[in-house]
Amino acid sequence: MKIGVIGLGTVGYGVVEILTNEKTRLEKEMKQEIVIKYGCGLEEVDLPEEIIYTKDYHDVINDEEIDVVVELIGGTTIAKNIILEALNNKKHVVTANKALLAHYGKEIFQTAKANDVHIFYEASVGGGIPVLASQKESLIANNTKEIVGILNGTTNFILTLMENENLDFDEALSIADGLGYVEANPALDLDGIDAAHKICILAQNGYQKFVDFDQIQASGIRNVTKLDMDYAKKLGYRFKMIAQAKPVKDGLGIDVSATLVNLNELVANVMDSYNVVEIDNDYVNNIIYYGRGAGRYVTASAVVSDIMKTHQVERWSHDYEDCKHVYPISSSRYYVRASKPVDIPYETYYSEKDDHIYITEEIELTDLKNKLDDENAVIFKVRG
Ligand SMILES: NC(=O)C1=CN([C@@H]2O[C@H](COP(=O)(O)OP(=O)(O)OC[C@H]3O[C@@H](n4cnc5c(N)ncnc54)[C@H](OP(=O)(O)O)[C@@H]3O)[C@@H](O)[C@H]2O)C=CC1
Numbered sequence: 045m046k047i048g049v050i051g052l053g054t055v056g057y058g059v060v061e062i063l064t065n066e067k068t069r070l071e072k073e074m075k076q077e078i079v080i081k082y083g084c085g086l087e088e089v090d091l092p093e094e095i096i097y098t099k100d101y102h103d104v105i106n107d108e109e110i111d112v113v114v115e116l117i118g119g120t121t122i123a124k125n126i127i128l129e130a131l132n133n134k135k136h137v138v139t140a141n142k143a144l145l146a147h148y149g150k151e152i153f154q155t156a157k158a159n160d161v162h163i164f165y166e167a168s169v170g171g172g173i174p175v176l177a178s179q180k181e182s183l184i185a186n187n188t189k190e191i192v193g194i195l196n197g198t199t200n201f202i203l204t205l206m207e208n209e210n211l212d213f214d215e216a217l218s219i220a221d222g223l224g225y226v227e228a229n230p231a232l233d234l235d236g237i238d239a240a241h242k243i244c245i246l247a248q249n250g251y252q253k254f255v256d257f258d259q260i261q262a263s264g265i266r267n268v269t270k271l272d273m274d275y276a277k278k279l280g281y282r283f284k285m286i287a288q289a290k291p292v293k294d295g296l297g298i299d300v301s302a303t304l305v306n307l308n309e310l311v312a313n314v315m316d317s318y319n320v321v322e323i324d325n326d327y328v329n330n331i332i333y334y335g336r337g338a339g340r341y342v343t344a345s346a347v348v349s350d351i352m353k354t355h356q357v358e359r360w361s362h363d364y365e366d367c368k369h370v371y372p373i374s375s376s377r378y379y380v381r382a383s384k385p386v387d388i389p390y391e392t393y394y395s396e397k398d399d400h401i402y403i404t405e406e407i408e409l410t411d412l413k414n415k416l417d418d419e420n421a422v423i424f425k426v427r428g
């Protein structure tokens with residue numbers, strides 16, 4: 045097997061390290077030689093001497109000897125060209141690029157099929173957690189009822205540090221960045237877009253439908269304050285950025301939002317950069333995947349497994365229909381902080397200083413907003 049790794053940053057360099065350190069064991073397992081022929085990056089890094097360094101990805105995708113191209117530069121422009129050109133050159137592709145797959149998955153999967161080559165992308169969801177392989181292989185007997193998860197390590201890490209270390213938002217973000225968790229554009233993490241990319245990929249594979257990413261509504265954690273975190277805790281809840289997908293009417297309900305989760309729920313206790321994915325299935329019922337969702341070796345672990353897979357298994361099928369509609373999931377219980385008492389259906393009421401805190405009964409968001417005579421009221425979803 046001859047591999048070219050394009051992108052030698054956090055994940056790409058980790059892939060080179062793991063493949064180099066584990067070469068003997070992996071070769072024995074795969075019963076073949078495993079060679080990284082190229083490392084491609086914009087700036088030269090320290091590579092083992094047998095690996096050819098190049099700045100130009102064309103060297104990799106046009107080399108007839110290369111059979112696996114590993115795309116780890118991120119983004120949706122050059123990365124898209126790399127992947128489509130590599131597939132059209134009959135190379136297997138491995139990527140961690142969730143943004144690209146959420147936006148252009150259909151075109152990419154169809155190009156792989158047309159060229160009779162594999163594309164694997166386990167690292168794109170949940171870092172090192174083998175959740176996509178489980179969906180495509182181990183859970184294939186089941187129809188998926190619901191997918192719920194914490195899918196972004198950066199925001200979970202920030203929420204954890206804000207709560208446990210009393211750090212402010214920017215301090216926590218800077219630590220997450222130093223640990224290699226944060227996207228090149230941090231807004232993707234903070235505004236829930238990265239989690240939306242991941243729930244889009246999980247929903248596609250779970251419901252065998254291509255989802256139009258632009259129809260997904262996502263919000264992030266920028267509006268979560270220490271004040272609301274403290275009130276949530278007093279009422280027995282913790283803030284988590286929850287991604288959710290389930291069948292709704294003639295399509296799928298998909299949502300990403302900062303949500304108060306009951307402390308008795310397992311999801312509420314997933315801290316640090318850990319991710320969790322709960323998949324409710326019709327035969328095997330609820331299955332929970334838990335592990336680190338971001339970081340060099342965590343992510344590189346999934347990429348290396350996928351590289352091996354290109355030489356092991358049948359191609360994953362992506363013969364999906366288009367999902368007709370994506371709906372927001374707006375019927376929920378809500379946390380409301382208002383500056384005066386309000387007339388809404390509620391389960392719990394708490395008041396401190398000038399704040400009036402409610403946990404509502406299940407209600408449609410528009411009905412709740414209509415009933416609230418307070419434009420400045422703070423509203424978050426509640427779970428559990
Ligand atoms: N970090 C993580 O924990 C995770 C990352 N991912 C995904 O993995 C992918 C890589 O992420 P990550 O390693 O963190 O990103 P980095 O920014 O650390 O690495 C990307 C590397 O690609 C290089 N690069 C950019 N353009 C080119 C090009 N045209 N040719 C060659 N190299 C290029 C960059 O160089 P330069 O810096 O000079 O621009 C950089 O070194 C992304 O899709 C990301 O979303 C997925 C799961 C977890």
Ligand SMILES: N[C@@H](CC=O)C(=O)O
Pocket residue numbers: 168170171195196197198199225226227233238337338339
């Ligand atoms: N920025 C992402 C990296 C992994 O996907 C995250 O924080 O989860």
